[in-house]
Each structure stands twice: as structure tokens, then as C-alpha cells.
Amino acid sequence: MSYTITINGQVHKTDVNGDMPLLWFLRDTLELTGTKYGCGIGLCGSCTVHIDGNAMRSCLMTVKASNGKKVTTIEGLSKDGSHPLQIAWLSNNVSQCGYCQPGQIMTAADLLAKNPDPSMEEITTALEDNICRCGTYKRIGLAVADAAKQMKGA
Amino acid sequence: MTSIRKDLAAVSRREFLKASGLSAGGLIVGVSLPVSLLGSAASTEFQPNAFVYIAKSGDTTIWCGRCEMGQGISTALPAAVADELEADWARVSVLQGDANKKFGPQATGGSNSINQMLEPMRKAGAAGREMLVAAAAQTWNLPVDKCYAKLHVVYNHVDDRSLPYGDLVELAAELTAPEDPVLKTSDQFRYIGKPLQRHDQADMVVGQRVYGADSKVPGVKYAAISHVPVLGGTVKSFDKAAAMEVPGVVDVVLIPRFENAYGSVGGVAVVADNTWTAQQGLTKLNIEFEAGENGSYNTTEYKKQLVKNVEVPATKEFEKGALEQAFELAAVRHKATYVGGHLSHSPMEPMASLVWVQDDKCEIWASTQDPAGIQKTIGAYLDRKPEDITVHVMASGGAFGRKFKCDYVQEAAACSKAVGAPVQLTWSREEDTQTGYYHSCSAQHIEASVDADGKVTGWLHRAAFPAIGSTFNPAVVQPTAGDLDAVSKHPYGIENMQVESGMAKAHTRIGWYRAVYAIFYGFAINVFTDELAHAAGVDTVQFLRNIYDNNKVAEQQEQAKRCRGVLDKAAEMADWGKKLPANQGMGIAVHHSFHSYVAMVVHVETNGDDITVKRVDCAVDCGLVLNPDIATAQMEGAIIMGVGLALNTEISFEDGAVVNSNFHDYPVLHIGDAPAEMNISFINQGVSPTGLGEPGVPTLAPALANAVYAANGKRHRSIPINPA
Ligand code: FES
Numbered sequence A: 001m002s003y004t005i006t007i008n009g010q011v012h013k014t015d016v017n018g019d020m021p022l023l024w025f026l027r028d029t030l031e032l033t034g035t036k037y038g039c040g041i042g043l044c045g046s047c048t049v050h051i052d053g054n055a056m057r058s059c060l061m062t063v064k065a066s067n068g069k070k071v072t073t074i075e076g077l078s079k080d081g082s083h084p085l086q087i088a089w090l091s092n093n094v095s096q097c098g099y100c101q102p103g104q105i106m107t108a109a110d111l112l113a114k115n116p117d118p119s120m121e122e123i124t125t126a127l128e129d130n131i132c133r134c135g136t137y138k139r140i141g142l143a144v145a146d147a148a149k150q151m152k153g154a
Numbered sequence B: 001m002t003s004i005r006k007d008l009a010a011v012s013r014r015e016f017l018k019a020s021g022l023s024a025g026g027l028i029v030g031v032s033l034p035v036s037l038l039g040s041a042a043s044t045e046f047q048p049n050a051f052v053y054i055a056k057s058g059d060t061t062i063w064c065g066r067c068e069m070g071q072g073i074s075t076a077l078p079a080a081v082a083d084e085l086e087a088d089w090a091r092v093s094v095l096q097g098d099a100n101k102k103f104g105p106q107a108t109g110g111s112n113s114i115n116q117m118l119e120p121m122r123k124a125g126a127a128g129r130e131m132l133v134a135a136a137a138q139t140w141n142l143p144v145d146k147c148y149a150k151l152h153v154v155y156n157h158v159d160d161r162s163l164p165y166g167d168l169v170e171l172a173a174e175l176t177a178p179e180d181p182v183l184k185t186s187d188q189f190r191y192i193g194k195p196l197q198r199h200d201q202a203d204m205v206v207g208q209r210v211y212g213a214d215s216k217v218p219g220v221k222y223a224a225i226s227h228v229p230v231l232g233g234t235v236k237s238f239d240k241a242a243a244m245e246v247p248g249v250v251d252v253v254l255i256p257r258f259e260n261a262y263g264s265v266g267g268v269a270v271v272a273d274n275t276w277t278a279q280q281g282l283t284k285l286n287i288e289f290e291a292g293e294n295g296s297y298n299t300t301e302y303k304k305q306l307v308k309n310v311e312v313p314a315t316k317e318f319e320k321g322a323l324e325q326a327f328e329l330a331a332v333r334h335k336a337t338y339v340g341g342h343l344s345h346s347p348m349e350p351m352a353s354l355v356w357v358q359d360d361k362c363e364i365w366a367s368t369q370d371p372a373g374i375q376k377t378i379g380a381y382l383d384r385k386p387e388d389i390t391v392h393v394m395a396s397g398g399a400f401g402r403k404f405k406c407d408y409v410q411e412a413a414a415c416s417k418a419v420g421a422p423v424q425l426t427w428s429r430e431e432d433t434q435t436g437y438y439h440s441c442s443a444q445h446i447e448a449s450v451d452a453d454g455k456v457t458g459w460l461h462r463a464a465f466p467a468i469g470s471t472f473n474p475a476v477v478q479p480t481a482g483d484l485d486a487v488s489k490h491p492y493g494i495e496n497m498q499v500e501s502g503m504a505k506a507h508t509r510i511g512w513y514r515a516v517y518a519i520f521y522g523f524a525i526n527v528f529t530d531e532l533a534h535a536a537g538v539d540t541v542q543f544l545r546n547i548y549d550n551n552k553v554a555e556q557q558e559q560a561k562r563c564r565g566v567l568d569k570a571a572e573m574a575d576w577g578k579k580l581p582a583n584q585g586m587g588i589a590v591h592h593s594f595h596s597y598v599a600m601v602v603h604v605e606t607n608g609d610d611i612t613v614k615r616v617d618c619a620v621d622c623g624l625v626l627n628p629d630i631a632t633a634q635m636e637g638a639i640i641m642g643v644g645l646a647l648n649t650e651i652s653f654e655d656g657a658v659v660n661s662n663f664h665d666y667p668v669l670h671i672g673d674a675p676a677e678m679n680i681s682f683i684n685q686g687v688s689p690t691g692l693g694e695p696g697v698p699t700l701a702p703a704l705a706n707a708v709y710a711a712n713g714k715r716h717r718s719i720p721i722n723p724a
């Protein structure tokens, strides 16, 4: 069985086992390691990618289920790191170890695409299941609010 | 060597970072450069020491020998080098040093990177600057003291000539490095003390930062592992054939326990074409384990036993004054017992490493806090010399003390040896949760007396917890006098004291968890102090002020003064004593650990058993702050970890094995439970810098527990308060 998945605009045909989670297909087969493994069962959000424009946990999404879909990973969120969230992440010095941050940013990008003017409470709700063990939550909230402001101004 | 250096000079910063960090299928470029290029006439670059390299273009590379795990050390230390070097930070690239003695001690823990390495690294930068200035002076035929460096250029006071660093490297490389270069005075600092942006964040937000788990080399195989669940247990049987039937599985590797404190507990690994297939193979193995002597370890029972052990006389380890007399003469006496559970570090990046064992070399890419520890352990395992083990230090996705140990590296080495290929081993979250080096569970009993003047006159402190020493030496069955030092020397300056150690044989591996014993010492001492203040009818902040002011112990004077300093500051920040609505309260805690001083006021609101942390005010004295923004981030992170361990997280054992498995039953803090407000102030007393990664953790839980008492009158003496 072969599957076709468009990842960051590039069409990939593959015959890997369709039950493989997209996470490991991205990380091990395509060597797109920006998408992280944190828990494997949908609890931490480190593996968040966009599938047809919606934030999804790639550890819970199989290759089979991704067939024919458009996937965006952190590597494809912008060409050059210029997404307002990426910029806001830098201006707020959000990251500590940085391991959870691709997932945080992908989740936040989905939020802002659907709700350009979120309240702090809405930001917190959207990111409630993205764990950051380094404890960067305060700065994550500020950065998302910042990015929203930038996007509205633009 | 030369060709590597040429490569280094030729490739751009990003390409080089990628090459050395090993991007997909990338070229492997070692970063072992000569310590010195003295007298090399052909040199077109300048490397005065292990830390600094300047190319003819002027592009500058600074190595960080300490390990980066999110704490920002690879920005803070290189920025100090750049400061002394008078380098333009925009032209500096930072590289993580591989395991190599030339970088000095690389083990990264105990919050000591900055206090140990700041001076040598500043000197490395200053030496480079002096040599560049000397080269310019020689070129111009001017006295050295008429020349000075500023932002990658040397100028002089005589005329308006100037020379950029790049033009000076050839000549500078021929000069002798000064033994004792002159360091800047603090008014001359350009980067030290400034909120310079971290060098590694841009790569993080585009998914290009390469962690241990992300390392790749051509031909890499992937492994997953199931560990022996009980310490000292063994693998009885497993169905290798069933796992081998999974398409893509390459091999099944039995890994016996490696009797080394940093080695594997034992288990079975499956090597495959990708991680998921390896995980699938594991599910087919049907492994049976033999539990062994720790098979009845049960933390509920064990903690009860620890409590018993501290509520009767135990082994006396420290004594001063006349405790009994102080107790007899007391106006107020109080006693209480405190309990804490095991904790797992649970960094977001689980244990992972890539190892390639070959006949003539062994190359390792790992997230680690202790590169030399890997060299030693893998050297012992492979029966090779430590220096023959090459360790590339990768970015760690968090560590918190766990990645000091390298059991996951030794297991990857076992897999690589078995299959004759490079193997990337990634533990599952479940294995990470269940195969740790846990923070000790603990019980502490304190009895104290206060005299008629409100002065604390006597203090009896008994502690029982499985000590870290037990991981290295199973004969250790109770805390040592050294383990109890932080109690015996606690800067309360109490005249009559007795400190005792209770029995606590370990039944699991015990490790260093961020702040280590200071977590439970800080909890017990600060909650007890709050109780004592209430018993004496004195406001807790005032009670603490009195304690520090009454401290007459000569060697504790500085500590008492600095504790008092952060206490006053935190109280002022929080507006201590202000009227709060019903069901709200403030609590305070002060703790001295890792040579630093922290005071925290936590403000909570309670609703039945529900506790919401509304605000945390935190005052820190860690001496000179290298980078206030990174320092603030460290404290914010410590607060988040502190709230989690105060309220929710505990590792429990039943039948010798860990019960928890993933983030649903080891619920580290989520964003919604983070304090709505955190204020952090540094009191810079102008003394040399001290630890910062850890000292923020111990004050949170006791301040929180004291705040809950203030809010609803419920006294919590056990953490976590609301276990999952
Ligand atoms: S790895 Fe997918 S949610 Fe944690």
C-alpha cells in the first residue's frame, strides 16, 4: 500500500506501514526532527503539526489517516522564521530548552488563524495541553498576545 | 587539524553549526581544535585558547564547555568571553564543546557553572584581546598602553588609525598568550549584566535545534527498550522470534544490568528501521521479569516507616549547646513531622542518544550533563580508555539532574555493538517515568523551643530519606552527616541543636533532582518556622527577622545578613501583611542553597481542596547576575516546577515497580495552573556569582503551604498536597 502526503508543500509518496504514527514518519523517515516526541499518547503537545490547517497531535495520527492530506510542520510554518509567532517567541525570549516550543508554536498558530484576537484566557485554554517542563508558560502567553497584536496591525 | 580549521573558516556559521550538530545525513566535523596555535607562521586564524577562535574574516567562534539544557549557560558564559574579548556579539557564533579536558570540568550540575567557569572564561577572552591589542601596537610601532580594543577593532590614542580584528589574527597568532590578562572592571562590562538574547533561540522556533534525540548519521538504526521494572531484578524470558517477525526489526538485544551507578538497570531492546517499528517489536516480546530483593517496595508503607524512624531517637550526627536544657526552659515548644514523595525529573526530551561503536572508535551524540561521565562509563563498558570515546554534546531538551547519568547511552552502545551499526535509542515516556534516578522520598521531624523573649533557643531535627550515596554504594542505608550538613549549618544560628539521621535503605536508584535535598529541607524548615511563629504569636516575617538578627554564629554572619536581605525584599514586593479577601492567604519561605539566597511570597486562593496560586514574589541574591533575562527565566521555571511538586507530582512504587507511567498520572504543571503573576527581583550585592538553576525550587512549596494555612487554616505537612 502506498500513501501520498503533502508535507510543507512537498509531495511525499511512501510505502511505510500505514499504522505508523505520522510523528515517527516525520522524524525517522523524512528526518524532519522539528516535530518532537514527548509522550506518544496525546498528552503533551510536543508533536503538534497542522493537518489540512488544523493543529493535530502527530503521535495520534497514522500515516494511513494522513493519506491525501496537507501537513505543515514547524519547519514549514514559514520559509525563514518570519511567522509573527516565531518573531514574538524571540522578542519575548520564550524558550529555555526549546524542546516543547515547536509544538507550542504550532498550537498557537492554529489558535491565531481561527481567533485573531484571543483573550489571555483563550490563549491559556488553547495551550492547556502543551506541556513545558522548563516552565516558560508566562512568556508563551505574552508572546502569543504579542503576535496577535502584530498580525492585526499587519 | 589544519584542514578542519580551514573548513571551519570557510563554512558559514549556520552550515558549521549544522555540520557539527549533524543535520540529516550531514558531514561530521569534529570540533577538536588545538589548544594553542602559538608560533605557527602559516596560520591565518587566531586561537589563543580552547574557547576562542577568530578567523581572518573576523568571524569569531566561542566554545562553551558546559552543557546546555535550557538554562542558558551557552549564552551566559560565551557572552562573558566576548565581553572581555571586546568582540562584537553579532559576529560571534557559539559552539558546544565536545567532551574534552581542554574545556575544564564540563559536568553541569550543582548550579556551579558560572561560579566555577566565569573567571577562566573571562580570562580566555581577555587573553585574546590583549594579544590582538599587542599585535596592533607592533604593527603601528606604538606602546601597547597607547592602544585599546573596542567592538572587534583596535584603536590607539595617538592617531586615528584602526585595525579590525580580522586583520590582526595572523600576527596575534604568533604572540605568546599572557598568563594573567587584566580583566575588565564592572563599569567596563559590555555584555555581562545585560539581557543579551540567547544564541540558540532562533534555531528552536524553526525546528532546527538538534537535540540528542534528533541526531542522525547515515545508516542509523533505531531502538526502543523495556527495562527491568524492579531495581536488581532480571529478565527471565522473552520471545525474540515473535519480535523478529515484525517487518523492519533488525535485532533483539538483551541488556544485562551494568553494575555501575551510571549504567543500565537491564532490559531488552529492539533495534529496527525506525523507532515505531522498534516499539512494535517490544510489544511482541512478552517479557517476563524476576523481581528480586526490592520486589516488595511500596512507597505508602515505606513513607510510614520513615515517619516512625524520625519520631524516635535516631543516629546523632551533629550536636551543639545544651538542647534539653533549652527545651526545659522554653516558653513555647512545638513539634511536627514532614513528609515528601519521590519525584521524577521528566524532561520533555526523554532519555535518548545515538551511539556508534566501531572496532577502532566509538562516537556518541547525546543530551548530557556529564560528557566525561559518558566517556568513563562507556569506556568501562567497552573496556576502552575514556579518551577514546568521542562524545558530541547535543542540546538537551531539559535534564534537571537526570542526564548526569548515562544509562541510556550505555544501552545504545550495547545495541550498536550488537548490530554493528549506529543506533539511536529513544526511551518511551513510560520508560522515562519508570526507570529514573528519583528524588528521595523523605520524612523529617522537628522539635523546637522559643524563650520568653521570642527567641528560638533549641532545635532538634531528624531526617530519614534514601540517600544519593546509596546509588553508588548500597551499604549506605541512612543519610550521612554530610547529607545533613544543610540542616546543621542552616543559618538560623540556633545555640542548642541536635541533628539525627534515621534509617532509610534505598529500594530504587536515587539521583540529583533540581535542588536535591534542599527541596525537603526547605519545605520542613520553612513550614515549621511558620508554625513556630504562630505558636509564639509573632508574624512570620518578623519572626524570621528576629532569627537572623539573633544569629551570633561567626561563620553564619554573611548568610544571615543576605537571608535577611531577600526576606525584606520579598516581603516588600508582596506588600506583606496587607488585608486579603476571605479564602486568600500569603505565605513566605527563605532558603539558602547552592551558595545563593531566595525568599518567596506565595499568594493563594483556596476553594475546598482546590488551591490556586495567584501570585509569586521572589527576591534572589545570587551575587553578580550575568544575564538578567536568562536569570529571570530560571526563576520562573523553578517556580513552575515548585508549584507542580508542591501540589501534584509524586512517583509511587508498588511491588517494587513505579506505578506512574506518563503525564496523566505524573501531572507536571500545565499553563492553566501557572501563577497568574510572577515578580522576580535580584539583589545584586556585587559579590561573585553563585548558583541559580536550582535555588529557586526549595522555597515555593513551603511558601505555598504556609499561604494555604493563612487562607483556610489547613496545615499541610506533606507534599504533594493533592497527589494525582
Ligand atoms: S508526543 Fe504527541 S502529544 Fe505528546
Ligand code: FES
Pocket (backbone or CB within 6 Å): A095, A096, A097, A098, A099, A100, A101, A131, A132, A133, A134, A135, A136, B070, B348, B397, B398
Ligand atoms: S522550553 Fe523546555 S520544555 Fe518547554
